[in-house]
Amino acid sequence: MSILVRGAVGQQAGAGVLVRKGPPRLPAPRPPGGFPIDELPQPASPGAAPPGPVLLGPAEHYAALMGLLNILANRFKDNKNDEEDDKCKIYSYKDRDKECPGGRSHHIVPDRCWRSPGTRRQRTGIISYGTVIDQLLDKYLSSRGGGYYYAKKMDDDKGQCICVSEEQHAAIHKIYDYNEEIVGQNADPQWTSTLENLEAVGSDAASIVTGCNMQKIRTTLRTRHEALGLDEDLLLRADPRGKSGLTMQKFGEALSRASKMKPSN
Incomplete structure (x- = not known):
């Protein structure tokens, strides 16, 4: 998988004075609302009161008040519109027009993982008539195709998505398909x-x-899938090239084999 490396900046401090390399800096201009705390008069000893009050003029009071109002207003706006404006929002594919206008709705766990190779849209609504009849229909009706392995729980519209650009979509699949x-x-x-592995x-x-x-993405996926009755150990297709041949019948055989391999409690 990936390794994210985060940088860190080290600072050295001694005797209450910040030590920096390089030439000394000019004094910073006094910002709105007052001086930085390390420029205020310091108490003579721990616990003692400062030598005198810190006085701010009318301009500083006005700037501080406007800054506070701006923070409160923006915070209210952010909270009010959080769901609409959050580029990281996870949503169902059926809501793609509302949540991702002009963008590309990317299935975080690709839709293909839930269905047999070569099937999509009109060829995924497969009606079951029982194992024996289904096998005969699949054998002699090539147009029957396959379908969603868990059709009653998952389909294209229920897939969980994130809104991205076409360029981002291609970049995501370059990473995801390789790992899948x-x-x-x-x-x-x-x-x-x-399903747990593909969520990750x-x-x-x-x-x-x-x-x-x-x-956060992974936790949201797990919560949404659990709500649909999709357990983390649910078996899916992991075959980005479509060469597995996991038809409905063969996938049923894979499910049976996987269940026999599970350790008994």
């Missing part, structure tokens, strides 16, 4: 993965490109 293929290729059954891979890729908080 590694996960699927090394899995047993091959070309499958748990999807959150990481989206975070790297958008700068959104990875843990």
